[in-house]
Amino acid sequence: MAYAIVNGKLMDRSEAKVDIEDRGYQFGDGVYEVIRVYNGKLFTLKEHLARFEKSLASIRINLPFSTQELTEMIKQLIEKNNLHTGIIYMQITRGASPRNHAFPSEVVSPCLTAYTKEMPRPLAKLKSGVNTILAEDIRWLRCDIKSLNLLANILAKQKAGENNCYEAIQHRGQDVTEGSSSNIFMVKNGVVITHPSNELILKGITKDVILQHCRNLSIPVEERVFSLKELTAADEVFLSSTTSEVMPVIEISGSTVSDGQPGTVTRKLQQAFEQEIVSQCGNLIESTLA
Numbered sequence: 001m002a003y004a005i006v007n008g009k010l011m012d013r014s015e016a017k018v019d020i021e022d023r024g025y026q027f028g029d030g031v032y033e034v035i036r037v038y039n040g041k042l043f044t045l046k047e048h049l050a051r052f053e054k055s056l057a058s059i060r061i062n063l064p065f066s067t068q069e070l071t072e073m074i075k076q077l078i079e080k081n082n083l084h085t086g087i088i089y090m091q092i093t094r095g096a097s098p099r100n101h102a103f104p105s106e107v108v109s110p111c112l113t114a115y116t117k118e119m120p121r122p123l124a125k126l127k128s129g130v131n132t133i134l135a136e137d138i139r140w141l142r143c144d145i146k147s148l149n150l151l152a153n154i155l156a157k158q159k160a161g162e163n164n165c166y167e168a169i170q171h172r173g174q175d176v177t178e179g180s181s182s183n184i185f186m187v188k189n190g191v192v193i194t195h196p197s198n199e200l201i202l203k204g205i206t207k208d209v210i211l212q213h214c215r216n217l218s219i220p221v222e223e224r225v226f227s228l229k230e231l232t233a234a235d236e237v238f239l240s241s242t243t244s245e246v247m248p249v250i251e252i253s254g255s256t257v258s259d260g261q262p263g264t265v266t267r268k269l270q271q272a273f274e275q276e277i278v279s280q281c282g283n284l285i286e287s288t289l290a
């Protein structure tokens, strides 16, 4: 039997239900996190919980549990579901209340739901790299909040899929922001360049791990806005996310990145990332680099 958490309670997943007037369901009034699990162990848990709490505070929802209680709940869910390699998805909405845009005037308890999913590492793609397509970034101006409102991201990802691409690289005018569900990096003359973590992008947990490894490996980093023109002239491009790790990008809207092969800086960072997984979660069955 698969288990899920609803309103903080562990239950049979097939019986997990939410109210039709839940504000997450009606307005996307909530936030979420996706955390990677390798060998049954949570990767960068502390960082994900900190971001979750920050997102909640930004939309003025109080976490109905302590961080310790939440940690115990999700660990229990992983154990109950016998999850080895996959993800845990969790979200909190403002709760259920008669439909009205403004916050409910009565006291409503926020609704926490969570479930797990087996998901292997995308090893073949991590080796070969992926194709991407450009898409205008039409999102709101608080992309730093990991909100349930993902319509613009959905449209961008759909565009990618319809063009046989793995991801859409979004841009506001000439400025590259981030992927529909990932952060974007380019490498030029040995320097790793990526959008600053401000309100126009999500501050990726994977992005921060990568930037830390750049520092450890003495790879120079510039966190600054870069243009589509710079992106097309890059020596290497890669994207990052909890599920995609350090993913080489070999094509953008039909144009090959450099020689069409994952670059050396990307490979170094993939290696460092794998070491980070091993140090937090134990040995991996298969490596990207094998």
Ligand SMILES: Cc1ncc(COP(=O)(O)O)c(C=O)c1O
Binding pocket: 034, 153, 178, 179, 180, 181, 182, 183, 201, 202, 203, 204, 205, 206, 207, 240, 241, 242, 243
């Ligand atoms: C819009 C967006 N940017 C970046 C990321 C990468 O964030 P993380 O590395 O924390 O998974 C995601 C992840 O889903 C995302 O949805």
